[in-house]
Amino acid sequence: MNRRPDTATRAGRLLALIPMLKKGETIALSELAAAVGCEPAQVAADLSTLSMCGVPPFTPYDMIDLMIDGDSVTVYAEAPGIDRPLRLTLGEARALGAALDAAGYEDTAPLRERLRETASSTVSLDELEHTVRASAGPGGMAETYATLAAAADTHEKVHIHYFTGSTGNVSDRTVHPWALVNRLGVWYLVALCEAVHEERVFRLDRIFDARPTGESFEPPSLVPIEVTPDTDSLPVATVRFAAGARLPDGEAWPGATFETASDGTTLAAVPYQTESWIARRVMAYLGDAEVIAPPELRAAVRQAAIDALKPIQ
Numbered sequence: 001m002n003r004r005p006d007t008a009t010r011a012g013r014l015l016a017l018i019p020m021l022k023k024g025e026t027i028a029l030s031e032l033a034a035a036v037g038c039e040p041a042q043v044a045a046d047l048s049t050l051s052m053c054g055v056p057p058f059t060p061y062d063m064i065d066l067m068i069d070g071d072s073v074t075v076y077a078e079a080p081g082i083d084r085p086l087r088l089t090l091g092e093a094r095a096l097g098a099a100l101d102a103a104g105y106e107d108t109a110p111l112r113e114r115l116r117e118t119a120s121s122t123v124s125l126d127e128l129e130h131t132v133r134a135s136a137g138p139g140g141m142a143e144t145y146a147t148l149a150a151a152a153d154t155h156e157k158v159h160i161h162y163f164t165g166s167t168g169n170v171s172d173r174t175v176h177p178w179a180l181v182n183r184l185g186v187w188y189l190v191a192l193c194e195a196v197h198e199e200r201v202f203r204l205d206r207i208f209d210a211r212p213t214g215e216s217f218e219p220p221s222l223v224p225i226e227v228t229p230d231t232d233s234l235p236v237a238t239v240r241f242a243a244g245a246r247l248p249d250g251e252a253w254p255g256a257t258f259e260t261a262s263d264g265t266t267l268a269a270v271p272y273q274t275e276s277w278i279a280r281r282v283m284a285y286l287g288d289a290e291v292i293a294p295p296e297l298r299a300a301v302r303q304a305a306i307d308a309l310k311p312i313q
Helices: 004-020 029-036 040-050 090-103 110-118 139-154 275-283 295-309
Strands: 026-028 066-069 072-075 156-164 169-183 186-193 198-203 207-216 236-241 257-260 266-271 289-293
Touching: 004 029, 004 040, 026 029, 029 040, 029 072, 040 066, 066 139, 139 156, 139 169, 139 207, 169 198, 236 275, 275 289, 275 295, 289 295
Parallel strands: none
Antiparallel strands: 026 072, 066 072, 156 169, 156 207, 169 186, 186 198, 236 266, 236 289, 257 266
């Protein structure tokens, strides 16, 4: 129980940091630390958490987009959702309810009442539980991601060196960036490729270099952002959901199949590309979902949960 005050303090810092993250600004970690009353290392950990937060439907444009480089943080987009009236979905209300539980807030606390007011009328405090949806950030591809996201915003052509997995070749291409999307923990660029004058999808981890050309392009009136990974070639995890657990939908877990047993538990076969992607989603169920196989993925999820529970110093 002694961790609850620290949890509540950190939640307060996270909320206080969000309005300070202004698009296009680079801010010293020491400046942010002084503003919220903690050490720069704590702010860096808080910002890493915020970089995995966003609003539905959790496309790159709906996430808190920032990059920490040494003693500074650069913000690439305004924090989503802060300029619109607050109205929580069922999943968001559940996530906040679980956070308030962890922070030690009583049922009569003002934040509980505020949560009732902003959530759907069908949500009760008894239903507030353990649903948190967030896509992994761009990680080591942050520079490429930032370049392409900026080009998509300003409609600027970009020259890329791209490795094609099927051929093993690296090619030079000029593309019109339309959108960045995350599927199964992997980031993709949806763009028009000038070499073929057609829409193409590029994996960000196969783009070795991305340089704006200074030339503009006319974006399509409707940007297609449907990216369907080839789940047939991916490893498959077996995940067991507790009886009564709310099962994920096909959009959140693409390619997954579900089979409910007589005891009410459900076994899911889930294609995955990265361990961190599936670990994050299993952890969001706070015990109502567990990886059964493969053993190495089960161990990875366990370690991720241990790391997430470590107190922030």
